[in-house]
Amino acid sequence: MPLAISSSVSALLLALGGCAQQPTFVPPSEEEADADVDADADTDTDTDTDTDTDADRDGDGFTEAEGDCDDDDIAVNPARDEDPDDGKDNDCDGRVDELWAGLTLARQYVWGPSDIVVMDTVSRITGTVTLDDGYAPTFVEPDPDGGWVFIHDPTPVTDPDYEEPLAETAALVAADETGACTVLAEFTPDETEDAYASGLEGLEDRPVVRGLVAWPDGGWLVARRGELDRVDPDGTVTALASWAWDWSDEEQPFELYAVDLAIDMQTREVGIFGFLGGFATWSEDGGFSLRRQADLSDDWKNWDWMLGTAGAALDGGGFYALMTDYQTGDVALYHFEDEDWQEVQAWTESLLQPEQLASNSDDGDFYVTANGGWYETVWLVRPDRGTVDDFYRSDADEGRFFRGVASNY
Numbered sequence: 001m002p003l004a005i006s007s008s009v010s011a012l013l014l015a016l017g018g019c020a021q022q023p024t025f026v027p028p029s030e031e032e033a034d035a036d037v038d039a040d041a042d043t044d045t046d047t048d049t050d051t052d053t054d055a056d057r058d059g060d061g062f063t064e065a066e067g068d069c070d071d072d073d074i075a076v077n078p079a080r081d082e083d084p085d086d087g088k089d090n091d092c093d094g095r096v097d098e099l100w101a102g103l104t105l106a107r108q109y110v111w112g113p114s115d116i117v118v119m120d121t122v123s124r125i126t127g128t129v130t131l132d133d134g135y136a137p138t139f140v141e142p143d144p145d146g147g148w149v150f151i152h153d154p155t156p157v158t159d160p161d162y163e164e165p166l167a168e169t170a171a172l173v174a175a176d177e178t179g180a181c182t183v184l185a186e187f188t189p190d191e192t193e194d195a196y197a198s199g200l201e202g203l204e205d206r207p208v209v210r211g212l213v214a215w216p217d218g219g220w221l222v223a224r225r226g227e228l229d230r231v232d233p234d235g236t237v238t239a240l241a242s243w244a245w246d247w248s249d250e251e252q253p254f255e256l257y258a259v260d261l262a263i264d265m266q267t268r269e270v271g272i273f274g275f276l277g278g279f280a281t282w283s284e285d286g287g288f289s290l291r292r293q294a295d296l297s298d299d300w301k302n303w304d305w306m307l308g309t310a311g312a313a314l315d316g317g318g319f320y321a322l323m324t325d326y327q328t329g330d331v332a333l334y335h336f337e338d339e340d341w342q343e344v345q346a347w348t349e350s351l352l353q354p355e356q357l358a359s360n361s362d363d364g365d366f367y368v369t370a371n372g373g374w375y376e377t378v379w380l381v382r383p384d385r386g387t388v389d390d391f392y393r394s395d396a397d398e399g400r401f402f403r404g405v406a407s408n409y
């Protein structure tokens with residue numbers, strides 16, 4: 001198994017802006033609605049005097065059930081673009097006046113401590129924060145309250161003289177603006193994961209946490225191979241869903257081997273991306289739903305599907321996966337439609353290996369970290385133009401490379 005497979009995996013999404021100001025509409029209780037106490041204030045369009053919470057009261061084409069987060073304001077619904085100056089969450093993604101503002105990147109060095117790198121919208125590096133030595137960030141997300149959180153990978157390429165890693169297991173770690181790190185939660189491989197040896201060479205010792213998104217109500221969601229967890233800001237870990245991930249286990253039929261997470265901020269649906277095109281979704285109301293089963297008819301060596309490596313979402317636009325065939329260098333972006341992956345754009349890249357994926361929901365563009373040798377690159381993928389360009393490319397061999405990428409809003 002090439003290194004790239006084990007080091008790939010991930011994406012990011014959606015940095016959160018100030019979701020605390022999200023306008024809320026409190027529907028009347030059943031009692032209030034039935035009592036008809038306030039017929040004059042009834043703003044729906046039917047003739048009865050009940051306030052009908054299923055109506056499109058402001059006539060903008062969306063009911064609350066359809067995602068109108070302020071049904072008394074036509075300037076607010078899921079089809080609107082965000083107006084950055086009106087103090088409203090126009091597009092109902094939980095963020096007020098947000099605009100895409102560039103990228104946050106996790107940069108690892110072969111020798112020495114890692115960085116969090118902040119880029120503006122035209123790829124200028126506007127901030128580089130050196131993390132406490134010993135932490136190796138894979139997945140990264142900006143923290144809406146300042147700083148960042150990242151998944152620490154206990155098995156990176158690091159200084160061979162490095163004797164005592166600060167965390168020996170995968171961990172969710174918070175970093176402040178100075179790079180000072182605090183472990184929020186550790187994820188110790190369970191017995192099954194530790195002893196895993198079903199032929200997926202190179203993956204068994206990789207971090208057991210493979211995806212990270214900010215949860216709109218606070219805290220974070222992370223994916224283990226067979227579990228979706230919420231991590232509260234105080235470090236409390238709650239399992240939200242689990243599934244069978246070990247395809248050597250004959251008693252529990254294989255479902256999904258998770259490699260990444262993304263969240264559609266408008267629908268709050270979470271996409272769980274698996275190897276070989278496996279895909280599932282989770283939502284608070286609907287729970288876990290396996291949407292596409294990977295074809296394992298010939299064990300993992302069945303290459304009739306490109307390896308799923310990373311995922312992202314567009315607000316209100318569903319889920320996208322980066323698929324890579326490391327044998328041929330074929331890379332493609334797929335969109336999940338009609339319960340399957342549909343190709344959006346494909347290209348071939350033999351020198352650089354793609355890692356993680358982030359989306360710009362304002363423009364419908366995607367950003368991919370890719371490394372070759374020690375050169376670090378970010379590609380800009382524009383499906384509406386069919387182009388893949390270098391958004392950023394390092395000009396020197398400095399023994400460093402980008403892992404995770406997240407959008408800033």
Ligand SMILES: [Ca+2]
Pocket residue numbers: 055056057058059060061062063064068070071072077
């Ligand atoms: Ca409406």
Ligand SMILES: [Ca+2]
Pocket residue numbers: 058060068069070071072073074075076077
């Ligand atoms: Ca509205």
Ligand SMILES: [Ca+2]
Pocket residue numbers: 082088089090091092093094095096097098
């Ligand atoms: Ca918004």
Ligand SMILES: [Ca+2]
Pocket residue numbers: 082083084085086087088089090096097098
């Ligand atoms: Ca706004």
